[in-house]
Amino acid sequence: MTDFIKRLLGTPQGAIGMVLVLLVLLVVLFGPMLAPHDPEALSPLTRYKGPSLAYWLGTDQYGRDIFSRLLIGARATVVMAVLATIAGTLIGALIGTASAFLGGRADELIMRTIDAVMSIPSLLFALLVVNLLGSSTINALIAVAIAFAPGMARITRSVALSVRKQDYVNAAIARGESSGYIIFREMLPNVIAPIIVEMTIRVSFAVMLFATLSFLGLGAQPPAAEWGLMVSEARRYMHLSAGILIWPSTAIAIVAVGFNLLGDGLRDALNPRT
Amino acid sequence: MTTTPDTPVLAIENYSLDYHTPSGVFHALKNIDLAIHRGEILGLVGESGSGKTSLAWSIMRFLPKNAREPGGRILLSDENLLQKTDAEIEAFRGRRISMVFQDPSTSLNPTLSLGTQLAEVLVRHRGLTRQQAWKEGEAMLAHVGLKTPAAMMNRMPHEASGGEKQRVVIASAFACNPECIIFDEPTTALDVITARQILDLFVELQAETGVASLYISHDLALVSRTASRVAVIRRGDIVEQGAVRSIFANPQQDYTRELIAAVPDPSHRLVGDALAPTDQPLVRVENVSVHYGRKPFLAALTGRKTERVAGNNAVSLSVHPGEILGIVGESGSGKSTLAKAMTGLNRFEGQIWFDGREIRSLGDMDNAYRKDVQIIFQHPDASLNPRQKIGEILSRPLKLFGNASDLDQKVGDMLEQVRLPRTHAQRYPHQLSGGEKQRVAIARAFASKPKLVICDEITSALDVSVQASIVQLLLELQKASGTAYLFITHDLNLIRQIAHRIAVMYRGNLVEIAPAADIDSPDRAEYTRRLIEAVPRAAGQYL
Numbered sequence: 059m060t061d062f063i064k065r066l067l068g069t070p071q072g073a074i075g076m077v078l079v080l081l082v083l084l085v086v087l088f089g090p091m092l093a094p095h096d097p098e099a100l101s102p103l104t105r106y107k108g109p110s111l112a113y114w115l116g117t118d119q120y121g122r123d124i125f126s127r128l129l130i131g132a133r134a135t136v137v138m139a140v141l142a143t144i145a146g147t148l149i150g151a152l153i154g155t156a157s158a159f160l161g162g163r164a165d166e167l168i169m170r171t172i173d174a175v176m177s178i179p180s181l182l183f184a185l186l187v188v189n190l191l192g193s194s195t196i197n198a199l200i201a202v203a204i205a206f207a208p209g210m211a212r213i214t215r216s217v218a219l220s221v222r223k224q225d226y227v228n229a230a231i232a233r234g235e236s237s238g239y240i241i242f243r244e245m246l247p248n249v250i251a252p253i254i255v256e257m258t259i260r261v262s263f264a265v266m267l268f269a270t271l272s273f274l275g276l277g278a279q280p281p282a283a284e285w286g287l288m289v290s291e292a293r294r295y296m297h298l299s300a301g302i303l304i305w306p307s308t309a310i311a312i313v314a315v316g317f318n319l320l321g322d323g324l325r326d327a328l329n330p331r332t
Numbered sequence: 333m334t335t336t337p338d339t340p341v342l343a344i345e346n347y348s349l350d351y352h353t354p355s356g357v358f359h360a361l362k363n364i365d366l367a368i369h370r371g372e373i374l375g376l377v378g379e380s381g382s383g384k385t386s387l388a389w390s391i392m393r394f395l396p397k398n399a400r401e402p403g404g405r406i407l408l409s410d411e412n413l414l415q416k417t418d419a420e421i422e423a424f425r426g427r428r429i430s431m432v433f434q435d436p437s438t439s440l441n442p443t444l445s446l447g448t449q450l451a452e453v454l455v456r457h458r459g460l461t462r463q464q465a466w467k468e469g470e471a472m473l474a475h476v477g478l479k480t481p482a483a484m485m486n487r488m489p490h491e492a493s494g495g496e497k498q499r500v501v502i503a504s505a506f507a508c509n510p511e512c513i514i515f516d517e518p519t520t521a522l523d524v525i526t527a528r529q530i531l532d533l534f535v536e537l538q539a540e541t542g543v544a545s546l547y548i549s550h551d552l553a554l555v556s557r558t559a560s561r562v563a564v565i566r567r568g569d570i571v572e573q574g575a576v577r578s579i580f581a582n583p584q585q586d587y588t589r590e591l592i593a594a595v596p597d598p599s600h601r602l603v604g605d606a607l608a609p610t611d612q613p614l615v616r617v618e619n620v621s622v623h624y625g626r627k628p629f630l631a632a633l634t635g636r637k638t639e640r641v642a643g644n645n646a647v648s649l650s651v652h653p654g655e656i657l658g659i660v661g662e663s664g665s666g667k668s669t670l671a672k673a674m675t676g677l678n679r680f681e682g683q684i685w686f687d688g689r690e691i692r693s694l695g696d697m698d699n700a701y702r703k704d705v706q707i708i709f710q711h712p713d714a715s716l717n718p719r720q721k722i723g724e725i726l727s728r729p730l731k732l733f734g735n736a737s738d739l740d741q742k743v744g745d746m747l748e749q750v751r752l753p754r755t756h757a758q759r760y761p762h763q764l765s766g767g768e769k770q771r772v773a774i775a776r777a778f779a780s781k782p783k784l785v786i787c788d789e790i791t792s793a794l795d796v797s798v799q800a801s802i803v804q805l806l807l808e809l810q811k812a813s814g815t816a817y818l819f820i821t822h823d824l825n826l827i828r829q830i831a832h833r834i835a836v837m838y839r840g841n842l843v844e845i846a847p848a849a850d851i852d853s854p855d856r857a858e859y860t861r862r863l864i865e866a867v868p869r870a871a872g873q874y875l
Contacts, residue, residue: 061354225715229776232675233729234702247719 065327072323078316086136089129097127097283106299116301118292124305131283131306136313138199139264145203146264147257150210155245157211158218159227159237169215172208180205184267188276198277202267206260213256217249224248251328259321262314269310285310339410340367341544342391342429342512347404349383349390349568357400360386361568364404368512371542375559375576377552377591379795380766383568384548388514391546392431393421409511427457430505434517436497440489446500447485450507457508472503477533495526499533506537512544519554523662524822528866531558550795552595553825553868556580564588594800598828601848602807603656612688613650614816615674615705615784620647620682622669643669645840646682651784656810656817658831658848660824660863666840667820671786674818675707687783703733706777710789712769716761722747722772723757729779746775750805767798771805778809786818791826803830824851824867836860 066072085092094114101121108116115125157168175183187201221227222245230240269286271277278284280291285306292302349361361383368374378384389395391406393413406413408429413421433439440449447469454465466485473481476499489497498518505513518534519527535558538545549555555562556576563573564587572585583589622643644666651657659667673680676697684691686701709715716725726743730736744754750771761769770790777785787806791799807830810817821827827834827848834851836843836859844857852864 064354225709225711226717228672228677229707229709229715230728232677232702232707233732233780234676234697234699235728235732243720244717248717 062327066323069323069326071319072327075316075319075321075323078312079320082132082136082313082316085129085132089132093123093126093129095123095126097122097130098281099123106295106302108299108301115305116299118288118302119295119298124288124302127283127288128285128305128309131285131288132309134195134278134282134284135265135268135286135310138195139202139261139268139313142199142202142268143206143257143261143264145199146206147210147253147260149203149207150212151214151246151249151253152241153207154211154214154216155218155241155249156237158215158222159241159245161222165215169212172211176208176212180209180263181267181270184271185274185276188271193276193279195278195282198268198271201271202264205267206264210253210256210260214249214253217252218245221245221248255321255325255328257321258317258324262317262321265310265313265317338369340369340407341409342366342368342546343405343407344387344391345405345407347390347406348402349386349395350400350402351396352398352400359568360399361390364568364570366546366563366570366573368544368546370511370544371538372561373538373545373547373559375555375562376546376548376565377550377555377562378565379550379797381567382565384550384565385516386568387565388431388516388546388548391512391514392425392429394425426453426510427508428510429512429514430508430510431514431516432498432501432505432518435521436494436501437489437521439501440497442489444488445485446487446489446492446497450485450500450504453504453507469503469507472507473500476500476503476506476537477529493526494522495530498522498526498530502530502533502537506541506543509541510543512546514546514548516548517550520549520551524824525662525862525866528868531868534558551868552591552796557868564591590797594797596800596823596826596829598825598852600829602803602829603832610652613685614653614655614687616648616650616685617670617674618648618683618685620670620673620680620684621645622666622673622678622680642840643678644673644680647837647840647842649835649842649845651816651818653783654810654814654816655833656819656831657845658827658834659818659820659837660822660827660834661837662822664839665837667837668788669840670837671707671788671818671820674786675705676702699733703780704783705786706780706782706784707786707788708770708773708777708790711793712766712773713761713793715773716769718761720760721757722759722761722764725761725772726757726776726779729776733780746779747772749778749809750775765798766794767802770794770798770802774802774805774809778813778815781813782815784816784818786820788820789822792821792823799826806830824863836863 067076099122103121104113104117105119105121106117107113110116113123113125115128118124118127153168153172157165183205184201187204188197191197191200227240227244230244268277269289272284272286273290275290278287280287288306289303292306296303344364344366347361347364348359351358351360364387366374376384376387390401391413393416401414440446447466450469450472451462451465454460454468455462460468470481470485473484478484478496478499484492484496484500492500515534519530522530531554547555547559559576561574562576562579564571564579566587572579572583572588579588580592583592623640624643625640647666647670649657659670661667669678672678674684676694679694687704691697691701723740723743726746727739730739730742740757743757747754747756752768752771756764756768761772764772791802794802803826806817809815819827819831828851831848833845834848835845836857838859843859846856846860851860854861
């Protein structure tokens with residue numbers, strides 16, 4: 059394990075990604091405690107202010123402290139993105155492994171269905187789901203999870219196919235194990251490494267997808283401090299103060315870049331040969 | 333050439349090689365001293381991990397980045413290779429020293445025709461034009477015994493058989509009349525009969541050109557047939573070297589003695605011939621055929637005929653209780669296909685009678701059948717789930733087939749039964765050696781107290797000395813439990829030691845079944861006789 063962490067931190071992308079993700083994690087955990095102001099306290103006198111000692115990143119169109127709103131909003135944005143990715147990954151991994159295990163016609167049927175779903179762009183698909191279910195944070199989470207599942211299923215299947223040929227799976231079939239046992243205990247643990255890598259990279263997509271949904275008004279609803287929503291609301295006032303738009307966008311970018319780099323680092327660390 | 337007859341072509345003096353790994357320095361080779369003269373074949377014998385291939389690569393000057401060379405010299409006709417620049421090395425790799433690899437299917441580029449690859453060597457090292465090189469290449473392919481050299485030049489690697497590919501590799505190794513050629517297990521990946529032909533070709537070419545050869549192999553019997561001198565290597569140390577005859581007749585070191593003793597010798601039977609007569613065989617396989625591939629959906633709709641690949645053609649055989657039936661044949665002869673059909677991994681047509689019960693399809697294989705018929709696979713690395721502890725792996729068959737009480741106790745007993753310490757239950761497969769892993773696989777197969785155990789090439793991935801101990805363990809278990817074995821192997825010498833009867837398979841067909849004692853009688857089928865002839869006899873000729 060220490061060897062693995064050493065390898066991960068040995069690559070520049072792994073080290074930078076790790077630092078950024080840790081930073082985001084700290085904000086998620088302790089953000090509300092650190093916030094210097096009430097994120098929803100309106101102060102009409104201090105609107106559109108630039109950065110100052112009292113307001114580190116300035117104030118928005120209602121005079122709310124942007125820095126505090128970012129700290130508070132980290133939970134809504136990042137936690138949601140991670141949860142949605144995990145849910146999507148679990149669904150996808152299960153479908154992919156099961157499909158690889160079943161093989162033959164069943165595999166064909168599942169994968170062609172997945173292909174059909176994948177042909178719809180994930181943002182459009184998420185929009186469709188949210189439109190059907192109604193716009194709320196939970197529904198946005200479900201939408202992102204469902205949009206991610208097909209891609210994960212396909213990646214998992216390609217790894218699981220090579221695991222399927224291993225003799226320990228044959229041995230399990232020959233001893234008459236149930237399909238459930240073979241999928242969960244014999245195959246899934248052996249496809250987990252590439253899935254974790256893919257999942258880490260996908261978190262950044264999820265952050266952006268969530269932000270997009272909120273931006274379009276289909277995710278979190280005002281006055282929530284969700285980052286995408288902040289960008290969306292700031293759009294109309296950007297000519298008055300660019301900071302309102304720039305800071306939440308930067309926060310989204312940092313999370314996306316951080317998880318992306320961490321994913322790259324994990325991929326190198328988990329496959330020492332490449 | 334400046335060499336006089338008494339200076340060796342290749343001399344390795346006091347050479348050491350280390351690998352720097354994250355867990356410390358690994359000494360791959362320690363103070364190696366070897367010399368090969370012109371016209372000589374030096375056999376280098378050792379088990380896997382002994383440093384044979386590391387030595388080959390250090391002679392070729394192609395070492396990984398983490399390799400360090402603390403000392404010694406490698407002299408090719410009195411020139412120290414260690415002091416050459418990369419450009420100089422490049423100029424004489426292939427021209428003055430070349431190498432033949434184990435697996436011809438990976439040592440040839442699959443996207444270039446055989447002719448292109450052979451001509452490239454000639455263009456590069458002998459300065460021929462492409463046309464000249466192509467002509468020369470054809471002549472060489474004819475020289476290495478390929479029947480249609482002109483056509484062969486235009487073929488892609490996947491269009492040639494393993495033996496043909498290895499001939500092309502050998503032709504390109506001999507292409508520039510090098511002074512020294514390194515053969516790294518050139519016949520290991522080939523079938524017995526092909527291997528024999530390649531070996532004959534090698535001996536012939538070697539005698540003709542007088543090239544100094546380093547022949548690396550794990551197979552003592554093979555080396556004893558080709559080499560004039562043998563060096564035995566163990567964990568990076570040359571344990572013993574000398575003339576073949578003296579090494580075999582009078583080994584000085586314990587390790588050499590062990591190695592020689594571990595080579596299977598068909599005249600030394602390990603089981604009694606007598607088998608208590610039984611009225612009914614334990615398992616009777618009747619006309620079992622296996623086909624691979626499934627009918628394409630469209631073909632099924634339109635009623636178009638599709639050719640399926642046959643794995644087995646109507647194979648019939650039987651195994652009696654307590655009997656060891658050997659199945660031999662080349663790769664692709666359908667041995668494993670049959671094993672998989674009998675364990676429910678392949679769909680089959682035909683019937684299997686087991687213990688008086690008829691089994692017509694996979695659906696008939698219930699828990700009771702699966703409990704009685706167990707399979708052990710070739711590669712212990714692949715047959716044990718790397719993410720499960722040994723304890724978990726061994727407890728599964730207990731939970732499935734027996735009562736699951738007292739699991740820890742029973743798992744410990746199973747480990748002891750296969751001569752492993754009880755504490756191994758807490759380990760993961762990668763913490764065990766190859767032989768230990770195969771013991772775990774054996775313990776797993778015996779957990780359900782089966783009546784028939786199918787051993788699918790279970791010793792071929794292991795070293796000779798480990799193989800001997802695994803075979804001994806199997807025989808002890810058989811004596812204790814009376815289990816019947818279906819022992820699949822390509823090693824004729826081994827199977828003649830342990831089987832009661834031997835079944836010979838060829839391209840999915842069963843050629844014949846004969847008692848082990850009569851397998852070398854002249855009345856056997858033609859294919860069986862060829863197989864027996866092709867197998868290098870054990871070191872017995874020197875004893």
